[in-house]
Amino acid sequence: MDNLITRLSALLxxxxxxxxxxxxxxxxxxxxxxxxxQPAALLKPKNTQQLSEIMALCHEYAQPVxxxxxxxxxxxxxxxxxxxxxxSLERMQGIEEIDTTAMxxxxxxxxxxxxxxxxxxxxxxxxxxxxxxxxSCNIGGNVATNAGGTEVLRYGMTRSLVLGLEAVMADGTxxxxxxxxxxxxxxxxxxxxxxxxxxxxxxxxxxxxxLQPKLRSCHTALCTLEDxxxxxQLLGELKRSLGAGLTGFELMWDNxxxxxLEVVPDLQNPFAESHPFYLLLEYKDSDEVAGAERFExxxxxxLEAGLITDAVIAQSHKDxxxxxxxxxxxxxxxxxxxxxxxxxxxxxxxxxxxFTEDLESRLKAKYADMDVLMFGHIGDNNLHVVAxxxxxxxxxxxxxxxxxxxxxxxxAITAEHGVGVNKRDFLDQSRSPEEIALMRTLKxxxxxxxxxxxxxxx
Ligand SMILES: Cc1cc2nc3c(=O)[nH]c(=O)nc-3n(C[C@H](O)[C@H](O)[C@H](O)COP(=O)(O)OP(=O)(O)OC[C@H]3O[C@@H](n4cnc5c(N)ncnc54)[C@H](O)[C@@H]3O)c2cc1C
Numbered sequence: 001m002d003n004l005i006t007r008l009s010a011l012l013x014x015x016x017x018x019x020x021x022x023x024x025x026x027x028x029x030x031x032x033x034x035x036x037x038q039p040a041a042l043l044k045p046k047n048t049q050q051l052s053e054i055m056a057l058c059h060e061y062a063q064p065v066x067x068x069x070x071x072x073x074x075x076x077x078x079x080x081x082x083x084x085x086x087x088s089l090e091r092m093q094g095i096e097e098i099d100t101t102a103m104x105x106x107x108x109x110x111x112x113x114x115x116x117x118x119x120x121x122x123x124x125x126x127x128x129x130x131x132x133x134x135x136s137c138n139i140g141g142n143v144a145t146n147a148g149g150t151e152v153l154r155y156g157m158t159r160s161l162v163l164g165l166e167a168v169m170a171d172g173t174x175x176x177x178x179x180x181x182x183x184x185x186x187x188x189x190x191x192x193x194x195x196x197x198x199x200x201x202x203x204x205x206x207x208x209x210x211l212q213p214k215l216r217s218c219h220t221a222l223c224t225l226e227d228x229x230x231x232x233q234l235l236g237e238l239k240r241s242l243g244a245g246l247t248g249f250e251l252m253w254d255n256x257x258x259x260x261l262e263v264v265p266d267l268q269n270p271f272a273e274s275h276p277f278y279l280l281l282e283y284k285d286s287d288e289v290a291g292a293e294r295f296e297x298x299x300x301x302x303l304e305a306g307l308i309t310d311a312v313i314a315q316s317h318k319d320x321x322x323x324x325x326x327x328x329x330x331x332x333x334x335x336x337x338x339x340x341x342x343x344x345x346x347x348x349x350x351x352x353x354x355f356t357e358d359l360e361s362r363l364k365a366k367y368a369d370m371d372v373l374m375f376g377h378i379g380d381n382n383l384h385v386v387a388x389x390x391x392x393x394x395x396x397x398x399x400x401x402x403x404x405x406x407x408x409x410x411x412a413i414t415a416e417h418g419v420g421v422n423k424r425d426f427l428d429q430s431r432s433p434e435e436i437a438l439m440r441t442l443k444x445x446x447x448x449x450x451x452x453x454x455x456x457x458x
Contacts, residue, residue, distance in 0.1 A: 034076030039086035056172030067199035069141025072133035075420025109140025128155035146196030167202035170447035220320035224275035228353030248282025249379035260329035340388040341398040346412035
């Protein structure tokens with residue numbers, strides 16, 4: 001390793017190569033809660049060329065590396081493991097181009113997501129990706145994890161937004177696929193190998209994203225429903241009546257809403273009575289007045305028909321923020337609940353309701369003091385489950401129970417956050433042996449020495 005460090009020092013200035021206690025604790029772990037570990041070295045390349053030379057050397061010495069973006073990942077993929085060099089993309093930041101005709105933005109991978117959002121907004125455009133970690137996560141990390149977030153119902157996950165990218169392979173080869181066209185069937189679309197591969201097949205260095213026109217009017221409401229069948233029926237009805245303008249369909253079970261209101265100060269239940277389900281709806285339109293009419297008339301017709309039992313429409317931006325604070329209260333909850341099994345899973349809409357009932361009854365029968373909280377981007381099949389007993393030793397057992405149930409229901413063990421190290425051992429609950437074998441074949445072809453993010457995903 002000393003010889004490799006000597007050769008890397010010849011390549012990088014002292015501030016780009018740090019060792020031992022010079023490496024700040026920030027680089028010891030991502031936000032997943034996986035045990036921190038000091039990397040054997042921290043490398044901060046300034047550009048693609050430098051990163052390519054670093055990887056060529058690490059490949060020559062078979063030196064394992066872990067790729068670090070904004071470190072907000074929740075599956076442990078960016079947390080170093082013993083002996084790994086950490087490669088941080090934080091110096092590879094900046095918007096390279098905004099093309100207002102093609103409505104595209106080109107950015108370096110280490111650019112925070114919020115910078116892309118703000119730059120798009122300055123040009124009266126919309127960056128169709130948003131998530132709670134927007135100020136800290138990087139567009140490269142979003143691409144590597146195929147992030148979802150709150151705009152998926154209309155615009156899809158990151159995979160649907162990326163037109164082109166550049167990546168450095170395990171041996172330092174640079175793949176430039178900076179496509180700016182919507183249609184391009186000239187051979188394999190290689191960008192998809194890197195999107196969602198969690199840094200195991202290559203390091204994303206630059207990205208071209210398709211922007212969208214900014215919609216001027218946004219309407220938000222909080223509704224109550226009495227059963228899961230009404231939820232799925234309403235989703236179908238609203239998709240038909242509001243079309244692509246339906247951008248938010250966030251379901252909260254009563255167990256989640258009650259706990260958030262109990263724990264987070266200053267939040268109030270807008271409804272006088274309790275209901276089994278609470279639904280946060282968001283509708284966007286290009287016309288303020290017509291948009292409001294369309295949204296309200298859709299809500300009233302479903303209230304009259306009894307599909308929705310009560311509804312409050314936000315009368316101001318502040319009201320809408322308050323509704324979202326209830327949905328986003330999970331951040332505060334996680335800080336006070338102690339050891340929890342915190343899962344983001346996917347299920348088919350037809351199975352999701354039955355799964356949640358089955359899960360709650362099985363967990364409560366098996367563990368004393370069990371609490372289960374549920375919410376999710378149900379329009380995207382995405383269910384978040386927080387299950388806990390207050391005892392740390394139960395957490396891994398509960399994780400396993402939920403993962404095995406996902407296998408039983410043919411769901412996805414992770415909807416958004418990725419496999420990383422946390423869910424690697426459960427991949428076979430969602431993927432067939434043939435699929436996993438093909439993943440290994442790809443990994444071996446693209447990283448024969450296994451130097452890139454080893455032990456993540458597969
Ligand atoms: C408060 C909060 C809210 C969140 N909300 C959502 C949400 O709504 N939807 C959702 O999908 N996710 C969500 N996440 C998780 C989400 O996956 C990450 O926040 C984000 O996409 C990761 O970006 P990052 O730059 O922080 O990556 P990191 O945490 O640094 O890395 C994540 C993984 O990608 C790899 N990686 C990072 N950069 C690169 C690169 N340039 N090339 C190759 N590999 C790379 C890392 O090795 C690691 O495996 C949330 C996280 C938090 C903390």
